[in-house]
Amino acid sequence: MSLQSIKYQRGSLEILDQLLLPVVSKYLPVRGVEDGWKVINKMQVRGAPAIAIVGCLSLAVEIYPEEFSSKKSLRQEIEGKLNYLVSARPTAVNMKISADELITLANELTKDDAITVGEMKQRFLKATEAMLEKDIADNRAIGANGAKAILEHVAEATGVATAGPVRVLTHCNTGSLATAGYGTALGVVRNLSELGKLEHVYCTETRPYNQGARLTAYELVHEKLPATLVLDSMVAALLRVKNIAAVVVGADRVAANGDTANKIGTYQIAVVAKHHGVPFYVAAPLTSIDLQIPSGDHIIIEVRPDREMTHVGEHRIAAPGINCWNPAFDVTPASLITGIITEHGVFKPEALKAEITKLLGL
Numbered sequence: 351m352s353l354q355s356i357k358y359q360r361g362s363l364e365i366l367d368q369l370l371l372p373v374v375s376k377y378l379p380v381r382g383v384e385d386g387w388k389v390i391n392k393m394q395v396r397g398a399p400a401i402a403i404v405g406c407l408s409l410a411v412e413i414y415p416e417e418f419s420s421k422k423s424l425r426q427e428i429e430g431k432l433n434y435l436v437s438a439r440p441t442a443v444n445m446k447i448s449a450d451e452l453i454t455l456a457n458e459l460t461k462d463d464a465i466t467v468g469e470m471k472q473r474f475l476k477a478t479e480a481m482l483e484k485d486i487a488d489n490r491a492i493g494a495n496g497a498k499a500i501l502e503h504v505a506e507a508t509g510v511a512t513a514g515p516v517r518v519l520t521h522c523n524t525g526s527l528a529t530a531g532y533g534t535a536l537g538v539v540r541n542l543s544e545l546g547k548l549e550h551v552y553c554t555e556t557r558p559y560n561q562g563a564r565l566t567a568y569e570l571v572h573e574k575l576p577a578t579l580v581l582d583s584m585v586a587a588l589l590r591v592k593n594i595a596a597v598v599v600g601a602d603r604v605a606a607n608g609d610t611a612n613k614i615g616t617y618q619i620a621v622v623a624k625h626h627g628v629p630f631y632v633a634a635p636l637t638s639i640d641l642q643i644p645s646g647d648h649i650i651i652e653v654r655p656d657r658e659m660t661h662v663g664e665h666r667i668a669a670p671g672i673n674c675w676n677p678a679f680d681v682t683p684a685s686l687i688t689g690i691i692t693e694h695g696v697f698k699p700e701a702l703k704a705e706i707t708k709l710l711g712l
């Protein structure tokens with residue numbers, strides 16, 4: 351059983367406070383949109399898919415007990431509150447995509463005279479609740495697609511019929527603590543393990559929030575997977591001496607040309623992987639792919655407070671008065687990405703837009 355970042359039942363939402371992990375496991379109530387915005391902005395819950403799910407469910411628990419006098423007033427509440435939630439963190443696109451889809455649903459229900467305001471609320475609640483199961487199903491598909499792609503790549507590169515077990519490297523946290531469960535890049539690791547094809551997974555600490563040391567290591571130890579924590583500064587040495595078969599990371603926003611915004615440090619890992627001839631994969635559900643922007647140059651990169659760099663908890667580790675630069679993400683150009691692993695298959699970056707457009711019938 352993997353760790354559960356989100357606990358939901360109709361009218362009640364709790365999130366595992368990830369600022370306290372791994373030492374303290376404490377669930378926090380999220381009673382409405384204000385709570386939702388705060389736990390996302392403070393990174394008590396984080397991870398592109400989890401942000402969208404918690405954001406939308408925070409609105410669901412807020413409107414659940416309310417009575418609305420008209421569908422118009424309900425639609426206005428939905429649109430205003432979802433757009434507010436999008437402002438909690440700017441880089442991951444999932445919250446924006448989910449908000450747009452739910453606002454479109456609200457507009458359609460408002461126009462349908464056969465739907466009462468009560469039925470509209472129920473349809474909205476069900477649409478937000480469906481995100482939980484869909485995310486887990488998407489992640490399991492990503493895991494299977496990604497494991498297959500990595501094993502096929504290794505088999506072809508080494509001239510063997512069937513590859514594995516393999517060693518892989520991942521960055522940040524893309525597991526059950528970043529999603530509704532199973533994970534994206536960590537879902538690929540889980541699937542490799544389920545296939546008996548995971549020799550070892552290496553996870554980077556991922557300064558300054560330490561998603562790797564505090565969260566990914568926690569998930570891997572919890573499930574007894576063969577894992578080793580490495581410092582962010584060790585990636586080049588690791589790829590030179592440890593026979594890493596592939597790197598697999600998550601994504602916060604993939605642009606139409608395949609450029610990918612992900613946790614700071616991803617770009618330099620991709621450069622090092624290129625230098626060592628190690629395939630570099632991005633695992634991302636369609637809810638993290640933004641075909642509205644042509645390239646990574648258009649992705650807003652969140653800059654977070656200096657204190658996240660100068661302190662570990664309450665302990666200062668940097669000289670008082672030093673300037674800091676703390677972008678939470680960087681952009682990896684499509685040219686450094688071997689494949690983008692989605693729930694619908696693995697795509698070359700240059701083919702992504704056409705493949706997704708065809709898939710969605712756009």
Ligand SMILES: CSC[C@H]1O[C@H](OP(=O)(O)O)[C@H](O)[C@@H]1O
Binds near residue numbers: 613
């Ligand atoms: C499953 S996507 C997780 C994605 O989100 C992380 O960022 P943050 O911890 O700041 O929300 C990181 O970029 C991961 O790849």
